Amino acid sequence: MDEVKLLGFWASPFVHRVIWALKLKGVKYEYIEEDLTNKSELLLKSNPVHEKVPVLIHGDKAISESSVILEYIEQVWPQNPLFPKDAYERALSRFWINFASDVGMIFRSLYLSKEENREKSRREVIQVLQIVEEQALKDNKFFGGDNIGMLDIIYGSIPHWFEALEESVGVKVIDPNTLPRLYAWAQRFKQIPVINHDLPPYQDLLLHMKRVRQRLISQPPNSSA
Numbered sequence: 251m252d253e254v255k256l257l258g259f260w261a262s263p264f265v266h267r268v269i270w271a272l273k274l275k276g277v278k279y280e281y282i283e284e285d286l287t288n289k290s291e292l293l294l295k296s297n298p299v300h301e302k303v304p305v306l307i308h309g310d311k312a313i314s315e316s317s318v319i320l321e322y323i324e325q326v327w328p329q330n331p332l333f334p335k336d337a338y339e340r341a342l343s344r345f346w347i348n349f350a351s352d353v354g355m356i357f358r359s360l361y362l363s364k365e366e367n368r369e370k371s372r373r374e375v376i377q378v379l380q381i382v383e384e385q386a387l388k389d390n391k392f393f394g395g396d397n398i399g400m401l402d403i404i405y406g407s408i409p410h411w412f413e414a415l416e417e418s419v420g421v422k423v424i425d426p427n428t429l430p431r432l433y434a435w436a437q438r439f440k441q442i443p444v445i446n447h448d449l450p451p452y453q454d455l456l457l458h459m460k461r462v463r464q465r466l467i468s469q470p471p472n473s474s475a
């Protein structure tokens with residue numbers, strides 16, 4: 251059996267996607283915490299294009315990009331499937347996986363918004379999350395139906411990380427009035443033991459997100475984040 255290693259960073263929602271998938275499938279792995287200010291040779295060699303975590307190393311094969319890693323995990327360890335069986339349903343899941351990148355960009359604008367643009371950014375986040383709520387989650391318990399699946403993992407940064415984002419910026423977006431079904435889903439998701447067990451401590455995450463925000467908003471506009 252090839253060894254499984256995960257290069258990660260404690261506060262990364264992308265890394266947590268991979269942790270959750272491995273745990274839900276009962277795959278044993280070694281977790282290696284990266285210092286993102288002083289990246290290891292192993293990370294630089296394993297993800298030479300982006301030099302980011304997560305990276306899954308399976309034997310001598312390295313895989314990057316959380317959604318790509320999740321697809322790999324699903325194929326290599328088919329137990330406790332995360333994708334629906336039906337081809338059309340799978341295609342729909344892939345659509346909403348792609349859409350999560352758009353959602354991420356809109357979250358980022360709110361995260362880095364100046365006070366004068368904050369309300370506009372907040373409204374944009376509500377609009378995009380209403381689309382997710384109405385068209386992907388609908389009245390289901392989880393995105394995957396009665397049980398947690400791939401889309402729950404993909405949108406899994408909403409419950410914990412987005413709360414810290416809201417607090418670090420000083421806005422409230424997701425509540426029982428604005429997005430009732432998404433709010434209820436977030437509460438359910440956080441209660442799942444596998445999810446709950448591996449969430450980063452909230453106060454540490456909040457402090458980290460405040461620091462990163464401060465650093466990013468004080469950078470000159472053309473420098474890379």
Ligand SMILES: N[C@@H](CCC(=O)N[C@@H](CS)C(=O)NCC(=O)O)C(=O)O
Binds near residue numbers: 301302304
């Ligand atoms: N699209 C990537 C995003 C990964 C990502 O942004 N990772 C961050 C940590 S949250 C990182 O490694 N940052 C280091 C850097 O930018 O140098 C994925 O889904 O895996």
